[in-house]
Amino acid sequence: MKKSLVTIAILGCLAYLTGCSESHAEAPQAQQTKVFKQPIDVASxxxxxxxxxxxxxxxxxxVEFVQLRPRVSGNIAKVNFEEGQQVNQGDVLFTLDQRPFMVRVAELxxxxxxxxxxxxxxxxxxxxxSRLLASKSISEEEVxxxxxxxxxxxxxxxxxxxxxxxxxxxxxxxxVKAPISGIVSRAELTKGNTVQAGVSLLTHLVSDDYVYAYFDINERTWHQHFSQLKGDKQTNVVMQMLGEQGFNHAGVVDFVDNRIDTDTGTLRVRALFKADEQLKPGSFARIRVAANEIQKQVLVPEKAIGTDLKNRFVLVTDxxxxxxxxxVKLGERYGKMRAITHGLEPGDKIAVNGPARVGPGMxxxxxxxxIEPDNAALVMSEQAAKTLLLAKRGE
Structure with missing residues (x-):
């Protein structure tokens, strides 16, 4: 009787241990089925x-700059403009004392x-x-x-x-009249001062319809990418001023120099821009010009690109x-988009927001x-050039 009870007890313990081991074996499987997947934005x-x-x-x-100097000497009688104002060609800016000149005119x-x-x-x-000579009443010498x-x-x-x-x-x-239309600077000499012809500086004038931006292209880049560039106002450029976020000013190339500078190995190029209150002569600017050839490249948002030491990478879904x-290898930047020259193919799906909250293997x-490019120009259009030319012609 005692042996049967011991046997029953042993069998019960074995059954309990077997049940515990099975429940512990099933627990990881249950946990695996409940793995959390981070929702993220992906784009093709x-x-x-x-x-x-x-x-x-x-x-x-x-485009035009004048240092205004008097053509006659005299005393300034009147300054006829407000400093910094718009003036037209022919406006009288300074009046000298005219009395000495009027006296001289009357005398002559x-x-x-x-x-x-x-x-x-x-x-x-x-x-x-002549009459006296005919009657021999006067000598020929007197005639x-x-x-x-x-x-x-x-x-x-x-x-x-x-x-x-x-x-x-x-x-x-x-x-003293304005030789061009534009913006007049301050008066260097005022009423009562004596000026000397061709020497005394009265003021400065700058034209305010268009501005030039000169830049130098090195010889290698010129032959590789800009060999077809001409100063015919058909090549568009964009410009960024200090403090601006984008290249918001459109212009055209209107001059290409006829020789490469042997000292610097560069070619001088000039862009023409329609002036406004922001574009003042002397301002620092960055000029961007597109190369001749057009290529197809993958574009991704700048925020999708991560940095790993010296490498750049993106996260793709399998x-x-x-x-x-x-x-990946990066190309040019176009607004908020970046060109990828190596590492991605059209159709690959990437994490749009990059490695901000996720990582590889997740x-x-x-x-x-x-995802679509913003308003940044991918390919230079001809519309900006046409607009500028029509404005220059007054159409």
Missing amino acids: VKAYPVQAWFTYTSRLEA EALLANSHAQLLQAKNDVKRA EHRHSLLAQQQANVQATKAKLEAAKLDLAYSE EHDVLQYRL PVAPQLVE
């Missing part, structure tokens, strides 16, 4: 036609009247001499002398006329929705989204 990458961009630095220059007008009277007398003397006096009086009249014209010019130059590490719950 696409290839777009793009052009390689090159960036150069420049300083803006006015009187001298001219006297010269005309003497000329008339000389003509009458020649006529009388020749009177003809000589007539010629002298004619020359005297011409000389006085020339002096009078010069005096009238000086009187006109006593009003067929099991697990993130994989993928090395299972995810992908949420498919669309």
